[in-house]
Amino acid sequence: MSLTPVSYQALPGVVPGSTHYVLEVMIILTILGVLTFYIYYLISSRKEAVEDAAKDEGYAEPSEYVRDKMYGRKRKADFSIFMYDDAKSIGLRYLFTGIAFLFLAGSFGVMMRVSLVDPNPVVISPVLYDIFLTQHATLMIYMFAIGVSFGFAYYLLPSYLRLKKDNMGTLSSVAYWIWLLGGALFVVSRSSMRWYMYPPLSLQLTPYGAGMANWLAIIAMELIFIGITMTSIIVLKIIFLDRADDMPLSKMPIFAWSIVFTLIMIVSSDPPLMVGLGMLFYDFFNPIFFTASSNTVLNFAILFWFWGHPIVYIAVLPFFGLIYEIIQKFTGGKVYSYSSAIIGMGTLLIFSELVWGHHLLNSGLGVDWVLFFTTTSFVVVIPSAISVFNWIATLWTAGKIRLSTPMLFVINSIFDFILGGIEGVMLANDSFNEIAHGTYFVTGHFHFIFVGMTLGVTMAVFYMLYPTISGGRVYNERLAKWHFYITAFGSFLMSFSWSVGGFLGMPRAVAGYFPFFQPYQDSAIIGGVIIGIGQLVFLYNIATSWLKKPVTDTNNAFETVEDTPAAVSSVEAAATDSQVVNGGD
Amino acid sequence: MEGNKGGVTLALVIIVVIALGMTYILSAPTVEGITPTNFSHKYVASVHLGANANGWDFPTGPYNFDNGTVNPTFYYKVGTLVYYNVTEEDDLPHTLTIGYDGSATSTIGSSLISNPGLIKKNPTAYEFTSKSYTVISTSQLTQVPGHTAFGKYPFQTAGVYTYWCTVHPTTMYGLIFVNATSAGTSIQFHQLNNSPVLQNGLGSLNSFNFKYQCTIPLTINTITGENFESQ
Amino acid sequence: MSPKGKTEVMWLLGVAAILIVSAVVNIGFIDTHTSNISQPTDLQTVPANSTIINVTGSQWVWEFQIGNQSYFNSGNSHSGALPLIVNHTYTFEVTSKDVIHDLSIPEFGVQSYAVPGHENQVSFKPTKLGYYYFECVEYCGFEHYEMRGYIDVISGGSS
Numbered sequence: 001m002s003l004t005p006v007s008y009q010a011l012p013g014v015v016p017g018s019t020h021y022v023l024e025v026m027i028i029l030t031i032l033g034v035l036t037f038y039i040y041y042l043i044s045s046r047k048e049a050v051e052d053a054a055k056d057e058g059y060a061e062p063s064e065y066v067r068d069k070m071y072g073r074k075r076k077a078d079f080s081i082f083m084y085d086d087a088k089s090i091g092l093r094y095l096f097t098g099i100a101f102l103f104l105a106g107s108f109g110v111m112m113r114v115s116l117v118d119p120n121p122v123v124i125s126p127v128l129y130d131i132f133l134t135q136h137a138t139l140m141i142y143m144f145a146i147g148v149s150f151g152f153a154y155y156l157l158p159s160y161l162r163l164k165k166d167n168m169g170t171l172s173s174v175a176y177w178i179w180l181l182g183g184a185l186f187v188v189s190r191s192s193m194r195w196y197m198y199p200p201l202s203l204q205l206t207p208y209g210a211g212m213a214n215w216l217a218i219i220a221m222e223l224i225f226i227g228i229t230m231t232s233i234i235v236l237k238i239i240f241l242d243r244a245d246d247m248p249l250s251k252m253p254i255f256a257w258s259i260v261f262t263l264i265m266i267v268s269s270d271p272p273l274m275v276g277l278g279m280l281f282y283d284f285f286n287p288i289f290f291t292a293s294s295n296t297v298l299n300f301a302i303l304f305w306f307w308g309h310p311i312v313y314i315a316v317l318p319f320f321g322l323i324y325e326i327i328q329k330f331t332g333g334k335v336y337s338y339s340s341a342i343i344g345m346g347t348l349l350i351f352s353e354l355v356w357g358h359h360l361l362n363s364g365l366g367v368d369w370v371l372f373f374t375t376t377s378f379v380v381v382i383p384s385a386i387s388v389f390n391w392i393a394t395l396w397t398a399g400k401i402r403l404s405t406p407m408l409f410v411i412n413s414i415f416d417f418i419l420g421g422i423e424g425v426m427l428a429n430d431s432f433n434e435i436a437h438g439t440y441f442v443t444g445h446f447h448f449i450f451v452g453m454t455l456g457v458t459m460a461v462f463y464m465l466y467p468t469i470s471g472g473r474v475y476n477e478r479l480a481k482w483h484f485y486i487t488a489f490g491s492f493l494m495s496f497s498w499s500v501g502g503f504l505g506m507p508r509a510v511a512g513y514f515p516f517f518q519p520y521q522d523s524a525i526i527g528g529v530i531i532g533i534g535q536l537v538f539l540y541n542i543a544t545s546w547l548k549k550p551v552t553d554t555n556n557a558f559e560t561v562e563d564t565p566a567a568v569s570s571v572e573a574a575a576t577d578s579q580v581v582n583g584g585d
Numbered sequence: 586m587e588g589n590k591g592g593v594t595l596a597l598v599i600i601v602v603i604a605l606g607m608t609y610i611l612s613a614p615t616v617e618g619i620t621p622t623n624f625s626h627k628y629v630a631s632v633h634l635g636a637n638a639n640g641w642d643f644p645t646g647p648y649n650f651d652n653g654t655v656n657p658t659f660y661y662k663v664g665t666l667v668y669y670n671v672t673e674e675d676d677l678p679h680t681l682t683i684g685y686d687g688s689a690t691s692t693i694g695s696s697l698i699s700n701p702g703l704i705k706k707n708p709t710a711y712e713f714t715s716k717s718y719t720v721i722s723t724s725q726l727t728q729v730p731g732h733t734a735f736g737k738y739p740f741q742t743a744g745v746y747t748y749w750c751t752v753h754p755t756t757m758y759g760l761i762f763v764n765a766t767s768a769g770t771s772i773q774f775h776q777l778n779n780s781p782v783l784q785n786g787l788g789s790l791n792s793f794n795f796k797y798q799c800t801i802p803l804t805i806n807t808i809t810g811e812n813f814e815s816q
Numbered sequence: 817m818s819p820k821g822k823t824e825v826m827w828l829l830g831v832a833a834i835l836i837v838s839a840v841v842n843i844g845f846i847d848t849h850t851s852n853i854s855q856p857t858d859l860q861t862v863p864a865n866s867t868i869i870n871v872t873g874s875q876w877v878w879e880f881q882i883g884n885q886s887y888f889n890s891g892n893s894h895s896g897a898l899p900l901i902v903n904h905t906y907t908f909e910v911t912s913k914d915v916i917h918d919l920s921i922p923e924f925g926v927q928s929y930a931v932p933g934h935e936n937q938v939s940f941k942p943t944k945l946g947y948y949y950f951e952c953v954e955y956c957g958f959e960h961y962e963m964r965g966y967i968d969v970i971s972g973g974s975s
Contacts, residue, residue: 187610200916
């Protein structure tokens, strides 16, 4: 059948102000960003004071003085983290921004769940559901997962690697603000094109298509990519070049390795998509790249998923490394096999670049495509199996395991990762993929891993860093355990309900559904709301425990490693006993 | 933030971020580009069309308007609320759907103004149906000849519109020109006869005993038309 | 090799064994069911004795054309379901008028993207009578969730 190519042009809105409104908000945000920079540079005339102080103390590099004396290991969180540019301040910046986006995107997720109580979209318009859907996914991946990963990297690596200097602050700061501006503009655009932005839908600038300001969303995505690519290169430089001289790569902590692999994946996989987004943006004005007439529509999907698969590993790989570190802390022992840990994560990096086609098995790209990518998808399980074995073996051979909240989160994350991983292996089978692609089975698969591991380990690390971040306070352990149990139960209920419903064919990304899917939607809604309640418990815990007086010193379990020679001497060098995270109730 | 307010500040910031974000998203426009959200108008017009698969025409029967014109072109002034009366002339499903081509200065709009013959056959491919508005849908028709369905549309934006039937887009399509300014505009219509307009839905417009019917002009003449104020 | 190393190798061999079996079964499935896998249209590989149905996805409706008869998706209701004859092979030639859609019939294990400018082909044979639902599973905009309906597999005369 012959198909006429469709060309699009922007329509005047019935409410002509709305596009202008979006533009105004965008301009205001940019002006605010520029003003912030100006204030920052005013403040950073503190630089000269720091340089003088450093000279007095005999430091050749002011950044080394900053690292040791001012914001060394005990960087407390306050608003100055947005002003100062040492690594720990930037780390806290990313961490808190990531957590803020976790709550924002999480509220969108809960809103989506609640709107599905009825098989017909009666709670909110399907247009709004589609916007929430897009915003939830994009913000969670690019702002929360990557944000807290960078946050932990900047915060922990100076101590882990005993950095010799810390002079990448200004560039890191610029990358942070570009990333944040991208995230903010993405929300402003109210895009509804899903997180993978397929044309021709993403070129339909209407509320019924991709959102009236979707062009802004594409710009926002490019800004996010510029920010994270810059950060990746900067942190790779820090790890490879600024490490202490007595720390060869083969002795680097596993977390540092996990960050290295994550950043290599970012830098190697995102250029095709950045180019693809540029081509997509050009198509708004002159559709030549992804057009039906030249049968090039699927090319964007190919460019996207080349990045789209590595990004989901990027969102979990730093947490692999953190799990190793946390297990070591809570068992007082060492990892079962250091080299297996590195090999497991390194081969995951390599294979993740070979499996991405499994997101397009039903697109009609040919049987050879299916053969290749399903087979590689089976092979990619082996690196994950290495990691799972290593974690469990470390726990198995440990003397004792202290089961306070961070450790509980870690154990649950391993459990959920195994479940999600098994579902992934199921999806690699083409016979099953034909049934389950595009259904809630896939949603259940990755929510097991993202909520169990990304969210869970983030919370675990946050709790462990709490004494330092809060300046010596302890959180309420009972409330923290409530947080854990509620989150673990809610996420299991939600993801498992989705997996069952998806197994029966319940499609995803839909604002309404066949009534016979109601039971699975209902239990997933309950699970999702429970997860939301759990995070509110977390917020309450942090808010109330911070109001109390500090009762302990500002050490944290991660940074009791051998510190820099010029470290402040009040550091407790003791191992597990200095973990005061169990204080309070 | 000094002292002990860190946690409270974090919680407050998060609550504010959620509130702002949620409000902003919930206030997103959810309505299609040319779907009317209000029916405010300055002028009123009424059209009686006959729907048959060979093309829109003027219905035969008691109101014998038919002068053989198929797929007529209409001219309105911006701010006109048009009442559509569609009489079925065959037993097939039809819709009356409108799409906005562009303003008078846009490429498509200006080319159609200078040469209406350039209207594309099969406007569904041309008009990207997701950006159109259906004034009268198939569910309003009974597929019994002689039955009339009603709809209305306010032309609040000037420019060129295409109207068509989505079931028969290759035969039932035509143009509507909506002009913005009064001086020098090319509104052209003439009253065909004094037959009353079918009433349903017109309410207080009983006094309008008119019907617009336009022929496709070879050249566009300047104004001779009258604008009827609404009551 | 140390005992630790041995345990790890045993574990990996066990995992690899399961994966190899799965991969081999998967390859076997693909090789024996190529016509059931969505691939670019090639009229030469249409199974013999199969009825071709032209499927066009558009925003937001599926149109099935058998011969010169058109069916549309029926939503939640069984009436208006697409009638197919049991034990007869059908080949869907799937394409789209505007954006990417995805026709999925979970109970038949049939799924094929509908891509504008590109035609996909997938064949299947319904073997049991009854109503089976199909859906669009590639997000295509506002009424994506409405693009669903039923297939009615009926016993036919001669196929």
